[in-house]
Amino acid sequence: RDYAFFVPKDLAGKTVVAQGTLSRRLLSADEAAHLDEESASAAERVPGPQEEWSLVASSVVVPAGR
Numbered sequence: 001r002d003y004a005f006f007v008p009k010d011l012a013g014k015t016v017v018a019q020g021t022l023s024r025r026l027l028s029a030d031e032a033a034h035l036d037e038e039s040a041s042a043a044e045r046v047p048g049p050q051e052e053w054s055l056v057a058s059s060v061v062v063p064a065g066r
Contacts, residue, residue, distance in 0.1 A: 005060070007057075007060050011062065014062070015063065016060055016061060016062050016063070017060070017061040017063070018055060018057050018059070018060045018061075019057065019058050019059045019060075020055050020056050020057035020058045020059070021055070021056045021058075022053065022054070022055050023053070023054055023055075023056075024051055024052070024053055025051070025052045025053075025054070026049060026050075026051060026052075027049060027050045027051070027052055028049055029047065029048050029049050031050075032046075032048070032049065032050040033047075
């Protein structure tokens, strides 16, 4: 929240413990297509409505050696 802290990008695929508020938002097919067009991701595009999950973290713990 309010960019109080940042999480390193190199944590992809690692196990962490996070606390915060998880929320789900349903995107219409048009919204999803618009976000896909703006994305630099090479991920396969899925047509139609989509779910968007987001986490507003209040804390993140990265266990040592993970």
